[in-house]
Amino acid sequence: MSVIRVKKMRLLAHSSERGEVMRFLTESGAVELTPAPLPEGMRIAHDDPSDLASKSAKAEYAIYFIKEISKYLALDKKAKSVRLNFKKENKLYDLEEYFRVKEEEDELFAATDRMKALMNELVETKSRMGRIAGEKEQIKDYAAIDVPFDAFAGTARTSSVLGLIEEKEVEKLNAALPDIPGEIFVYAGDKCAAVAAVYLKEEAEKVSGALAEVGFQRCPFTYGSTAAERIRELDGERDAIEKRRREIIKEGTEFFPLLEKFKLLYDAYALDEEIAAVTEMTPVSGETFLLEAWVPAAKTESLKKTLTEKCEYVFVDFADPEEGDTPPSILKNNRFASAFEEIVSMFGMPGYNERDPSIFVAIFYFLFFGIMISDAGYGLLLAIGCFLVLKIKKPVKNSGRMMTMFAFCGIATVIWGALFGGWFSVTLPENSFLDKLTWFNPMDEPLKMFLLAIGAGAVQMAVGFAIKGVDEIKAGNVLSGICSQFGWVILFIALGLLFPTLTLFLGAVRVDVTPEWVSVMADIALYFAIAGFALVVIGGMIGKKNVVKAIGGAFGSIYGSINVVSDLLSYSRLFGLGLTTGVIGYVVNMLADLIVNTFFGGGWYGWIVAVPVLIIGHAFNMSINLLGAYVHDSRLQYVEFFGRFYEGQGHAFKPLGSSPKYTYLNN
Amino acid sequence: MELLGTGLALLGAALAVALSGTGSSIGVGLAGQAAAGVVSEEPDKFMKCLILQLLPATQGIYGFIVGFLTLIKLNAFNGFIIESTGAFISVSGGLGIFFACLPMAIGGLFSAIHQGKVAVAGIGLVAKRPEESTKGVLMTAMVETYALLALLISILALFIPNWA
Numbered sequence: 001m002s003v004i005r006v007k008k009m010r011l012l013a014h015s016s017e018r019g020e021v022m023r024f025l026t027e028s029g030a031v032e033l034t035p036a037p038l039p040e041g042m043r044i045a046h047d048d049p050s051d052l053a054s055k056s057a058k059a060e061y062a063i064y065f066i067k068e069i070s071k072y073l074a075l076d077k078k079a080k081s082v083r084l085n086f087k088k089e090n091k092l093y094d095l096e097e098y099f100r101v102k103e104e105e106d107e108l109f110a111a112t113d114r115m116k117a118l119m120n121e122l123v124e125t126k127s128r129m130g131r132i133a134g135e136k137e138q139i140k141d142y143a144a145i146d147v148p149f150d151a152f153a154g155t156a157r158t159s160s161v162l163g164l165i166e167e168k169e170v171e172k173l174n175a176a177l178p179d180i181p182g183e184i185f186v187y188a189g190d191k192c193a194a195v196a197a198v199y200l201k202e203e204a205e206k207v208s209g210a211l212a213e214v215g216f217q218r219c220p221f222t223y224g225s226t227a228a229e230r231i232r233e234l235d236g237e238r239d240a241i242e243k244r245r246r247e248i249i250k251e252g253t254e255f256f257p258l259l260e261k262f263k264l265l266y267d268a269y270a271l272d273e274e275i276a277a278v279t280e281m282t283p284v285s286g287e288t289f290l291l292e293a294w295v296p297a298a299k300t301e302s303l304k305k306t307l308t309e310k311c312e313y314v315f316v317d318f319a320d321p322e323e324g325d326t327p328p329s330i331l332k333n334n335r336f337a338s339a340f341e342e343i344v345s346m347f348g349m350p351g352y353n354e355r356d357p358s359i360f361v362a363i364f365y366f367l368f369f370g371i372m373i374s375d376a377g378y379g380l381l382l383a384i385g386c387f388l389v390l391k392i393k394k395p396v397k398n399s400g401r402m403m404t405m406f407a408f409c410g411i412a413t414v415i416w417g418a419l420f421g422g423w424f425s426v427t428l429p430e431n432s433f434l435d436k437l438t439w440f441n442p443m444d445e446p447l448k449m450f451l452l453a454i455g456a457g458a459v460q461m462a463v464g465f466a467i468k469g470v471d472e473i474k475a476g477n478v479l480s481g482i483c484s485q486f487g488w489v490i491l492f493i494a495l496g497l498l499f500p501t502l503t504l505f506l507g508a509v510r511v512d513v514t515p516e517w518v519s520v521m522a523d524i525a526l527y528f529a530i531a532g533f534a535l536v537v538i539g540g541m542i543g544k545k546n547v548v549k550a551i552g553g554a555f556g557s558i559y560g561s562i563n564v565v566s567d568l569l570s571y572s573r574l575f576g577l578g579l580t581t582g583v584i585g586y587v588v589n590m591l592a593d594l595i596v597n598t599f600f601g602g603g604w605y606g607w608i609v610a611v612p613v614l615i616i617g618h619a620f621n622m623s624i625n626l627l628g629a630y631v632h633d634s635r636l637q638y639v640e641f642f643g644r645f646y647e648g649q650g651h652a653f654k655p656l657g658s659s660p661k662y663t664y665l666n667n
Numbered sequence: 668m669e670l671l672g673t674g675l676a677l678l679g680a681a682l683a684v685a686l687s688g689t690g691s692s693i694g695v696g697l698a699g700q701a702a703a704g705v706v707s708e709e710p711d712k713f714m715k716c717l718i719l720q721l722l723p724a725t726q727g728i729y730g731f732i733v734g735f736l737t738l739i740k741l742n743a744f745n746g747f748i749i750e751s752t753g754a755f756i757s758v759s760g761g762l763g764i765f766f767a768c769l770p771m772a773i774g775g776l777f778s779a780i781h782q783g784k785v786a787v788a789g790i791g792l793v794a795k796r797p798e799e800s801t802k803g804v805l806m807t808a809m810v811e812t813y814a815l816l817a818l819l820i821s822i823l824a825l826f827i828p829n830w831a
Contacts, residue, residue: 346801446826450819507827570812572819576729579822583732624728627721631808638805 003356003650004332005297007318008325010036014313015287021314022275024306026657027095029667030299032328033656035281036292042283052276055105056269058112062255062262063662065115069252072122076249084259092396092666095657098268101261108265111255118248125245132238139234142194142219142227144187149223149230152196159201161211162219164192169214180210263662270659278656294328294653327352329650337362339404347638348648355471357646361637364460365405368636370412371456372629374442374578375585377424378622379413386410396664409629420578424618425585442575443582447508450575455499457571457640461564462492464644471645480542484557487535488564490528497525536561567640573632581625588617669754672761673747676830679768680737683821687730687775687814694723694783701790712793715800719789722807726779729818733771736825737764752831760830767824774817782810 025031152160170193182199199207282291300318307314321327329349340362386407421438428435442449469485501522540557541550592610600606657665702716789803
């Protein structure tokens with residue numbers, strides 16, 4: 001329910017125990033370092049972490065290499081595929097395990113060097129394959145000539161040339177043949193035809209002139225073998241390279257079992273770097289060092305105990321945050337609300353002295369999500385799916401928070417879906433159990449749905465104003481809190497009182513005779529509205545020095561009310577998105593019905609086509625609406641709700657040991 | 668001429684579906700080009716880019732809903748006979764429905780295109796600072812407000828008056 005209190009720890013210790021101290025601090029998972037003020041006589045030592053950086057780069061390269069090899073393997077259809085996890089390991093590791101893997105670093109880095117060599121060779125094979133393919137492509141047009149290339153060298157009195165012309169020129173050349181001296185041979189090919197010419201030297205000019213006319217291009221090759229032989233040679237070379245390539249990939253796969261170790265190794269250096277960065281924040285003098293950090297108040301005792309018991313020369317002291325400090329924010333909520341903390345932290349953590357809005361966000365996000373999806377069938381799938389994943393994968397630390405949130409949202413969707421009678425958009429049989437659960441169907445009564453959406457929005461905004469009002473009164477601005485904030489709450493109450501009238505006026509509910517109480521409520525609403533509006537106007541004038549400024553302030557709050565109204569209308573997205581799900585689902589069902597009854601005449605075999613249509617259609621509908629609900633629900637919290645009272649300028653608690661990228665440190 | 672009203676209403680439905688669909692396809696298309704560029708460099712960002720790319724798709728769906736609701740209103744699946752009057756919809760009724768469809772048609776067309784442009788910028792943001800992708804999604808979703816308002820008015824205008 002709140003941002004928990006933290007204490008500032010001041011620790012003075014002997015340098016010989018630095019490693020030990022840092023280790024306990026990391027293991028506690030409850031210490032966020034903050035730069036300590038530099039006392040006189042102490043200095044800041046500078047560490048050079050570039051060695052660590054190059055080591056972690058090596059570990060990173062190994063992970064990259066394994067990823068690349070697994071990609072090559074996936075391309076090879078014959079090889080059996082291996083599933084490797086390149087994301088964060090869903091497992092907690094003790095600090096010991098990071099130390100242990102560092103002891104193996106020589107072997108691991110030897111493996112990395114081998115990987116680099118293999119990768120270079122792999123790249124090399126690729127370019128050689130490219131060259132071979134290129135040469136084969138050029139040479140294949142000469143395949144019909146069974147004389148070696150270097151045979152076209154000429155004799156004392158004759159010359160000979162070999163080359164290519166384009167296929168479409170062949171006819172032209174054939175027509176000109178009788179006029180060309182010497183012997184011309186044409187070998188038809190695919191796109192090009194090979195042309196060999198043998199002629200007397202004195203006729204060279206004539207021949208080359210005639211050949212130039214058909215675009216003759218001289219052959220650049222002078223191999224001692226025929227084209228066919230050369231192609232066989234190249235094929236042999238290609239096969240050898242291909243074989244080598246397979247060997248490299250096979251050798252690469254032998255590194256697969258090391259993946260987890262490399263991940264640990266990478267993170268071990270990340271932790272080292274984190275601790276090295278601490279050096280910049282801790283003044284030293286002679287043989288002591290000073291360190292300041294934020295520690296949750298509840299953890300101070302146990303931390304002090306561990307440190308004083310395990311280390312000899314340590315002095316620890318805890319103090320409350322002072323004015324001007326910016327302590328980190330740690331949220332503490334029950335299981336339901338903490339699932340929605342992700343939504344809050346995405347906007348910004350509450351400041352240390354700010355209210356934690358998680359519980360309100362949780363309630364409204366939960367409700368709105370259900371209205372937006374509005375189909376109990378989808379809700380069931382979502383809730384069961386998320387709970388199953390949570391049960392099977394058991395995400396460690398906070399990584400399953402989002403999943404828990406969606407599981408809760410699934411439950412909300414089941415509730416609202418049942419109220420709206422949405423079960424995969426199937427028309428419910430009359431008087432069936434599910435039909436009796438139904439309150440109203442948004443597709444039949446869109447106006448009711450619209451009013452529900454706006455009503456839900458009014459409640460959330462009123463709560464937002466009330467929170468701000470309470471906060472202002474607590475902060476001492478009693479008058480402005482009551483006028484500017486609770487004035488709006490009263491206005492929203494007026495809107496609530498007016499609701500029955502609105503419902504009847506817009507025709508969302510039809511009655512023959514308007515009941516008396518409706519108009520009575522409308523009358524009361526009028527007085528509430530006047531009172532609320534007056535308060536808001538007065539609120540705008542509070543604290544203004546002269547009459548002109550006060551009038552300006554009053555107009556300011558009247559103008560500001562336009563924003564409130566537009567924010568309220570923004571809640572119509574609940575209505576739009578809620579209806580969308582129903583309509584698309586309905587269309588999918590209609591399509592299936594059309595397939596079975598119209599195309600296949602009601603036969604059972606129609607279902608063979610209809611079932612995939614149903615599955616794909618509903619899967620599409622569900623996913624697009626989940627995305628929409630997630631985005632728009634967040635927006636309603638951020639803009640319409642947080643806009644009323646929440647700043648979110650705090651920073652999240654980031655304890656030592658939170659740097660690992662591929663693993664979770666057990667602390 | 669008894670079908671003129673029905674024709675007008677259908678024209679409205681057609682515009683709502685076609686124009687907002689056009690807008691969405693332009694928006695999604697723009698975002699898709701940007702997304703492909705980012706994914707070609709960093710395949711891991713595929714999901715983040717896909718979410719952004721999909722956001723301008725909703726206008727097409729809203730237009731489709733308005734079109735579909737118009738068909739229901741016209742009783743299109745049972746021979747276009749309005750139940751309350753037992754006849755085809757009148758010319759004035761058809762014209763009314765036609766105008767009711769316009770906010771969605773026009774609003775959907777333009778908001779989807781502009782939302783697509785914001786989505787492109789959001790994808791640029793994902794390329795540079797992937798941890799901020801949610802903010803890109805939210806900025807993109809801001810544009811959609813106006814498509815939602817258009818949808819709202821189109822549906823209310825379809826359903827509140829007793830078109831016959």
